[in-house]
Structures are given as structure tokens and as C-alpha cells.
Amino acid sequence: MSDGGPGPFVPVPLARGRHGAVVAPHHLATEAGLSVLRAGGHAVDAAIATNAVLATVMPSACGLGGDAFWLIWDATARRQVALNGSGRAPAGVDAAALRARGLSTLPLRGPLSVTIPGAIRSWGDAHARFGRLSRDAILAPAIELARGGFPTWDGFISAVEETVPIVREALGTEAPFPRHYRPHGRPWRPGELVRFPALAETLERLATEGFDAFYDGDLGERQAGSSQRPAATTPRPTSASTPPPGRSRSQRRIAASG
Secondary structure: OOOOOOOOOOOOOOOOOOOOOOOOOOHHHHHHHHHHHHOOOOHHHHHHHHHHHHHHHOHHHHOOOOOEEEEEEEOOOOEEEEEEEOOOOOOOOOHHHHHHOOOOOOOOOOHHHOOOOOHHHHHHHHHHHHOOOOHHHHHHHHHHHHHHOEEOOHHHHHHHHHHHHHHHHHHOOOOOHHHHHOOOOOOOOOOOEEOOHHHHHHHHHHHHHOHHHHOOHHHHHHHHHHOOOOOOOOOOOOOOOOOOOOOOOOOOOOOOOO
16 A cells, blocks of 8 residues: 555656646655646746645655756747756855865855755746646645645655754754654654645745745744854845856757656
């Protein structure tokens, strides 16, 4: 019986379709993207819906606090558009400040390793240029899963168990991560229902207020507050501090096989 997560890798025949395709590492994310395409959404709408569900069911791989890199075919202009949704270093941290702390390289863990999340800003820029459906329609599948729940699976469980000690080491025993991702004080059991009401609330606000709400107002304040430890100098992220991703300066055709 399936535990609700992705199954083992098996070779499959070549799939062809005339109306669109969605590929994601979790079937719930794939279904979300397909549902948006069926509703008449643009491929960008489907990509955002897929990403939002992955941020819910696979947060260790595709969370709201991450980056996003886009290659979009603009059928009207007949050209490829690239969007860079990588996060910038916060204004309170620069190379000189890190060297003053005795660091010669960027730390891989802890507050000083955190960049301003770029993914959500890239959602907004891509949706503004190419989106057809409303934010409510695009984010509805992720909101439903975050609020109503989804079954745990082995990959989710192992990611949580690997992350808990890392977060505690970096942010202390009072870090909110274990309370949200390990609420029972023990490892999840496969098939148990996971609910993220706080994530659902955040996604609902993005749907109603716009993607910039992730950076402005109290959501931005709360993000900055979670990293304001003795070693952190992260200011509140704002939409202005996360500039619009730019187009690629050059493009060329590539071939991939494998």
C-alpha cells in the first residue's frame, strides 16, 4: 500500500501530449499543476501552483524561503525569457562584516547563511507577465493541502529528522521548526496526516494581498525576527530589497540527453 509519497523510480514509456505536461517530484504537486492547466491557466500559472504544493509537501527541497530560476517560452514574442529568482544577501551583511567576525568563507548553516528569499518575488514577476488565472486559483491546491493535510511519506520524515538537530544547533532549543514540523515530539509515522495551518495562512495572504506581502508588512518582520539571534544581522526583507529578476543577457539552443 502506498504511503502517499513518491514511489520508487521505475522506467516508463515515453509520454506525449498535445495540451501540456507537468513534471514534479511529488504526485500531489504534479496534479496541482495539471489542474491549473485544465482550468485554462498558462504554463507559468501551473509552475507556481506546482511550486506552492512542493513547498507544502516537500519543504526541504522547495520551500517558500528558497530560490527559483525560470526559463519561459514567450509564444507571442517568439523568444525565451529567463528570470533569476535567487535571493540576495541581506543589507546587514557584507564581506567586510563577515571578515570582522573572523570568517573567510560564507557559513553553510546558521543565520548568517540566510539570504532574502527570491522565489516568491519571482512568482509575482512571472505571474504579472504571463499569468492568466488569479492568485487564489493558483494557490488553492497548496492552501487546501496545508490546511486539510496530506499523508507523510518516507522522504518527508527523513528530511524532518535530519533538519531538527541542525536547526536546534543553529538557533537553539526554542527554534520554532520542531514545533511546526515535529509537533508530536517524535518522528512522524508513514501515512500520518500533516497539517500546516500557519503555512496555509501565509499562502492565503499571498493570494489575497499579492506576492509582495511575503516581504512587506508583518510577514517580513516575522521572517527577520526569526533570524535575529546574536550572530544574525538580517534586516526585514522588503519587496524593494528583492529586485525584479532580469532577463538573460544571452541565449542559445542546447541539447540534453540521458
